[in-house]
Structures are given as structure tokens and as C-alpha cells.
Amino acid sequence: MQESLETVFGAMPFILQGAGITAGTVLCAMLLGLLLGVPMAVGQTHGGSILRRAIGLYVWFFRGVPILVLLYLFYFGLAYQVSSLHFNLAGREFSVSFELSPFAASCIVLGLTSAAYQSQIFRGAINSLPAGQLKAARALGMRDSVAVMHVILPQALRLSIPGLSNEYSILLKDSALVSVLGTMELMSRTKAIATSTAEYTAFYVTAALLYFIITILGVRGLRRLEKTLRIPGYTHV
Amino acid sequence: MTTHITSGSAVLEARGFCKSLGGKRILNDVSLRVNKGEMKVLIGPSGAGKSTFLQCINYLIPPDEGVLFLNGTPVAPSVKRELYALRERVGMIFQDFNLFDHLTVQENVSIALVKVKGMNRGAAALRAMEELERVGLSRRASVYPAQLSGGQKQRVAIARALAMDPEVILLDEPTSALDPELVGEVSAVIRELARGGMTMILATHQMEFARALATEILFMDRGEIIERGAPAELLASGGNTRTRAFFCKLAAEEGAC
Numbered sequence: 036m037q038e039s040l041e042t043v044f045g046a047m048p049f050i051l052q053g054a055g056i057t058a059g060t061v062l063c064a065m066l067l068g069l070l071l072g073v074p075m076a077v078g079q080t081h082g083g084s085i086l087r088r089a090i091g092l093y094v095w096f097f098r099g100v101p102i103l104v105l106l107y108l109f110y111f112g113l114a115y116q117v118s119s120l121h122f123n124l125a126g127r128e129f130s131v132s133f134e135l136s137p138f139a140a141s142c143i144v145l146g147l148t149s150a151a152y153q154s155q156i157f158r159g160a161i162n163s164l165p166a167g168q169l170k171a172a173r174a175l176g177m178r179d180s181v182a183v184m185h186v187i188l189p190q191a192l193r194l195s196i197p198g199l200s201n202e203y204s205i206l207l208k209d210s211a212l213v214s215v216l217g218t219m220e221l222m223s224r225t226k227a228i229a230t231s232t233a234e235y236t237a238f239y240v241t242a243a244l245l246y247f248i249i250t251i252l253g254v255r256g257l258r259r260l261e262k263t264l265r266i267p268g269y270t271h272v
Numbered sequence: 273m274t275t276h277i278t279s280g281s282a283v284l285e286a287r288g289f290c291k292s293l294g295g296k297r298i299l300n301d302v303s304l305r306v307n308k309g310e311m312k313v314l315i316g317p318s319g320a321g322k323s324t325f326l327q328c329i330n331y332l333i334p335p336d337e338g339v340l341f342l343n344g345t346p347v348a349p350s351v352k353r354e355l356y357a358l359r360e361r362v363g364m365i366f367q368d369f370n371l372f373d374h375l376t377v378q379e380n381v382s383i384a385l386v387k388v389k390g391m392n393r394g395a396a397a398l399r400a401m402e403e404l405e406r407v408g409l410s411r412r413a414s415v416y417p418a419q420l421s422g423g424q425k426q427r428v429a430i431a432r433a434l435a436m437d438p439e440v441i442l443l444d445e446p447t448s449a450l451d452p453e454l455v456g457e458v459s460a461v462i463r464e465l466a467r468g469g470m471t472m473i474l475a476t477h478q479m480e481f482a483r484a485l486a487t488e489i490l491f492m493d494r495g496e497i498i499e500r501g502a503p504a505e506l507l508a509s510g511g512n513t514r515t516r517a518f519f520c521k522l523a524a525e526e527g528a529c
């Protein structure tokens with residue numbers, strides 16, 4: 036017992052760095068999901084039928100395909116194939132090559148997946164607003180884009196925070212999957228060090244605690260944001 | 273039908289409005305013209321099509337047929353610019369207020385000044401305060417709609433519409449979502465507007481309004497205007513049977529029949 040604890044303490048900086056990478060991955064993915072999810076939700080609620088259908092397909096794709104499959108597909112498939120491009124421009128050969136880091140690939144795959152889920156959170160929130168809000172905005176001469184930006188979204192985003200909190204904790208758990216790409220995040224570091232020291236219980240318990248702490252921090256943060264943004268006297272049912 | 277077939281152009285004229293929704297004819301060839309400073313009162317049973325008609329006028333619900341004239345000029349709402357201009361010139365008050373819940377009272381009034389009229393924030397805020405003063409709510413400028421009573425909400429909604437400096441205001445049962453004791457404060461504001469020469473089209477169940485303020489009452493039922501006339505004529509003669517039955521029912525509710 037004593038020995039296990041000492042081993043864990045010794046490895047703590049290594050593990051904590053992994054926790055930082057995990058938190059960074061989830062944060063990036065949440066942000067990417069937000070940036071894509073909001074316009075997708077607006078498109079789905081106020082866009083034309085083609086746009087709606089396209090977004091619907093996107094959502095179904097990312098809801099239907101396991102993240103693990105997406106990770107392999109994206110990192111070892113797509114990203115690998117386009118990592119070096121050769122093309123011919125005005126008679127001259129160009130070649131570009133770049134390398135996508137496992138971290139970036141993880142953020143992108145988790146972010147694209149989260150966008151699908153987040154778009155549905157925002158869509159629900161937009162639809163839950165009384166129809167009179169948009170009507171009143173239009174009646175004042177606002178363009179729909181202005182009405183969405185200044186009337187619909189500020190209210191819908193507030194209502195979305197509890198859903199986002201949920202999405203955050205799920206995303207955090209899903210982030211353990213990116214260890215398959217070789218990102219040195221919390222899960223892969225734990226696995227590596229647990230195997231090499233044979234202290235499985237001690238290290239996995241530590242990892243579980245750290246995941247739990249990251250969850251709490253994020254959920255608390257969002258809860259605080261919700262309170263800060265709360266409209267006085269307003270209770271939405 | 274002696275009134276207002278005057279020369280010169282009406283501030284607003286709706287000609288031949290038709291609308292079907294879900295395979296059902298909601299409006300059937302409804303026309304109305306209103307001159308400057310007049311108040312037209314639409315009255316009729318629930319489901320008659322009053323709200324639909326009012327919302328067709330500013331194309332919140334696009335009518336299937338019908339032309340709208342503003343100061344004698346037909347509006348082409350398929351052109352976006354004309355549609356927005358129309359809505360800027362025609363204010364609307366809703367039965368359930370529809371204030372923007374996330375904005376303060378003052379921001380509710382000023383937002384369209386900034387986002388539609390392109391005023392700078394400072395000027396818009398000042399203008400908003402003037403309008404709030406007019407409806408007696410300047411002291412509540414910094415609270416949120418959820419902190420107001422129904423009557424106060426509706427007065428803010430009126431200030432919000434007035435701030436845009438509309439030529440006509442459409443009012444859809446502005447007092448019917450209010451507790452009885454709050455009706456008076458809103459009615460008073462509307463009465464004041466009428467006295468100030470504001471051009472209005474009002475849908476209501478409140479006979480009191482119709483009697484006191486209407487330049488013309490239009491009785492609507494099943495998507496058509498069945499009868500119209502000055503309040504004195506229509507209420508005295510009672511007009512056709514359907515109209516009379518309806519008025520009598522209303523009067524009974526007010527305890528006068």
C-alpha cells in the first residue's frame with residue numbers, strides 16, 4: 036500500500052500533464068462543437084429544406100458511427116491520405132505536406148461529433164422559445180438574421196447551458212478513446228505507467244478521480260455561467 | 273356606410289385579402305382602409321380571423337391574395353427591402369406582449385432603433401426613455417419584463433412600437449390577456465394615442481373601446497367582414513342578426529343587456 040502510493044506520487048507530474056491534455060482536448064472539442072453546432076441549429080430551425088436535410092444527415096452520421104471508428108477513419112485514413120498533396124498550378128509542380136498531430140485529430144473528431152449533439156441541444160432550445168419572440172422582432176422590421184442574433188440566440192443559448200453541461204461530461208468520457216491515436220492524454224499515460232509498474236489498481240483509481248475532478252470543475256463552471264447569465268425574474272417552463 | 277370614402281389616399285389600405293391555412297379558408301376577401309387619425313375596430317367571435325387579418329397586414333402571415341397600399345402606393349413585400357420598410361412603418365401590439373425577455377425594458381424599446389433604424393446606442397436609449405415616459409414607465413427602465421405586471425408589459429410593448437415612429441399601429445386584443453384590474457392602465461394609454469391622432473386598427477372584445485374610440489366598427493365572422501359602420505349606427509340599429517346576437521352576448525358579459 037505504502038509502496039503503491041509512493042509510486043503514484045512519483046508519477047503524479049506525468050499523470051497530471053495527461054489530465055491537462057485531456058482537459059485541453061475536451062475544451063477544444065466543446066468549442067468546435069459550439070462554433071459548428073449553433074449555426075447548424077439555426078439552419079435546421081430557420082433554413083431552407085435542402086440545408087435542413089444536409090444538417091440532418093450530418094447529425095445522423097455522427098450520431099450513428101462510433102467515435103472509435105471515426106478516429107481511425109479520420110486519422111489513419113483521411114488525414115493520412117491528404118497529408119501530402121501534389122498539384123499542378125500554371126505549369127509548375129507544387130507539393131504540400133503537413134502532419135496532423137494526434138491531438139489535433141482528436142479535437143477535430145470529438146468536436147465534429149459534439150457539433151452533432153450540441154446542434155440538437157440548441158435546436159431544442161430555439162424551438163422552445165415562444166413563436167411570438169420572432170414575430171415581435173419581425174414586426175419591428177428586423178431582418179431574420181438580426182432577429183436570430185439579437186433575440187433568438189441570446190435566449191436559446193441561456194436555455195442550452197444545462198444540456199451543454201451534460202454534453203461536456205459525456206465528451207470527457209469519450210475523450211479516453213483518443214488514446215488509440217497515441218495522444219499522450221490521461222488514459223494513455225495511465226495505461227502506460229500502470230503496465231510498466233504493475234500498479235493497476237492505484238493508477239486506474241487515480242485516473243478515475245482525475246476524470247471525476249475534471250467533470251466537476253466543468254459542470255460547476257457551466258452552472259456558474261448559467262447563474263451569471265440568469266435573467267432577473269425569468270423562469271422558463 | 274357613409275364614412276370615409278373620402279378623396280385622397282388612405283394611410284393604409286388592405287384590398288381583397290384572402291388566406292387559407294391547413295386547407296381551411298381563414299380570410300375571404302377582406303378589405304379595409306384607414307385614414308389618418310382614424311381608429312378602426314375589428315370585432316367578432318373567437319376564430320373569426322381577426323388576428324390572422326392583422327398579421328396579414330404586416331405580412332407576418334403572408335396573405336394568399338390581396339394588395340396592401342401605404343399612402344396610396346402598393347407594397348411589394350416579395351422585395352425584402354419593401355417588406356422591412358412596411359414593418360417599420362406599421363407597428364404591432366400583440367395580445368401576449370411578446371417582449372424580449374432577455375432585455376431590459378429600455379433595451380426592449382431601443383433595440384430596433386439600433387438594429388433597424390441604425391441609430392447609435394446613446395440616441396436610441398434617450399429615445400426609448402422618452403417613449404417610456406409617455407406610457408408612464410420611465411422609472412422601470414432597467415428592470416426585465418419578467419419583473420413587470422401584465423399591464424406594464426403591454427405599456428412597454430406600446431412604447432416599443434411607438435419608438436419606431438409608425439404611421440399605423442395594429443393592436444391585437446391588447447387587453448384581453450390582462451387581469452381585469454390592469455385593463456384600465458392600458459386602455460388609458462390607447463385612448464391617449466387616439467386623442468393624439470394616431471392611426472390604429474384594433475381587434476378587441478371590449479365593447480367599451482369600440483363605443484368610445486372607434487371611427488368605424490367592422491364586424492367580422494368566419495373570415496369575412498359582415499357589417500361595418502360608425503359605432504352609433506351599428507350599435508343602435510343592431511344591424512343584421514348575427515351581429516346583433518354577438519353584441520348582445522358581449523353586452524351580457526359586461527352586464528348591460
Ligand SMILES: Nc1ncnc2c1ncn2[C@@H]1O[C@H](COP(=O)(O)OP(=O)(O)OP(=O)(O)O)[C@@H](O)[C@H]1O
Pocket residue numbers: 293294296298316317318319320321322323324325
Ligand atoms: N396555422 C393555422 N393552421 C390552421 N388554422 C389556423 C391556423 N392559425 C389559425 N387558424 C384558424 O384560423 C381561424 C382564425 O383564427 P384567428 O386567430 O385569426 O381568429 P381571431 O378572430 O383572432 O380569434 P380570437 O378572438 O380567438 O383571437 C381559427 O379558426 C383558427 O383555428
Ligand SMILES: [Mg+2]
Pocket residue numbers: 322323324444445
Ligand atoms: Mg385573435
